[in-house]
Amino acid sequence: MKKITLALLVGITLLTCKKNKTTSDCGDKICTEEFASIMIKFVDNKGSGIEVKDFDVINQRTGKRIMANSSISTNTTKGVFIIVDDQNKADLSEQGDDLKIMGTAVDTQQTKSVVVKVSGGKCACHIVKISGPDQVAFN
Template structure:
C-alpha cells in the first residue's frame, strides 16, 4: 500500500512540474523587489511644486492608471508614483506611452509629458523605457 501511495504522489508531482514548464511565459527567475516609476513636478526654481488635477492616461487604451502604492508614499511636494508592479498587467510588453498631466496650484499652468513604460503578463516587473523624470512650471 505504501508503494502505491508513493507512486501516486510521484506521479502527481511529475504532472504538476510539467504543467509549470508549459506555461505561456516559460520558466523565469524573478526577484522579490517591487518596482515603481516616480515623477516630479517642479517650479521655475527647481523646488517641488504643489499640483492639482494630476492624472496618468495610458495612450494605448485610453484608461487612467493609478499606482496602488501611491497611497502609501510620503507627501513630498511635487513627487508622484506614476505606475508600479501592481499595474504591470495594464501595460504591454512592448511598452505603452503614459501621458502625465498636472496643474500648478501656484500659477494655474498645466503641463503634460509622455513617458514609455513596459509590463505585460510575462514581465517580472514594470520597466521605464523612455521619457523625462520631471517637468518644470514657468
C-alpha cells in the first residue's frame, strides 16, 4: 500500500511540475558568424557612381525608416549605400518586406526611388535580398 501511495504521489508531483524551457522560440539553430549587408548604388547614365543627398530607406509594411547600423561608420564608394544589415533583421518579416529606397542626385536634383524586398525576422540568421535592383540609374 505504501508503494502505491508513493507511486501516486510521485506521479502527481511529476504531472504538476512545470518544465523549464531551455530552447528558444526559434529552436536549435546554427548560424554562421558572417555579417550580411545589402547595398545599392546610384549611378549616372554612363554607369558611374554619383553623389546623392536625402538618401532614405522606408519599410513599406511598417512605415518606419530603416538605417543600417554599419552605414554609420562605413566609408563607401561614391554612390554606394548600405540599405540594411543583419542588425536590422528583427525589423523585417520572415516573408520579406518591401523597402523603398530614395535618393536625390546632387548635380541634377532629380529624385529616384526603387523597391527592394528583403527578409529577416527574429529567428533568421541573416537578412536575405529576395528581389529588386542593385543600382538606381539617373538620366
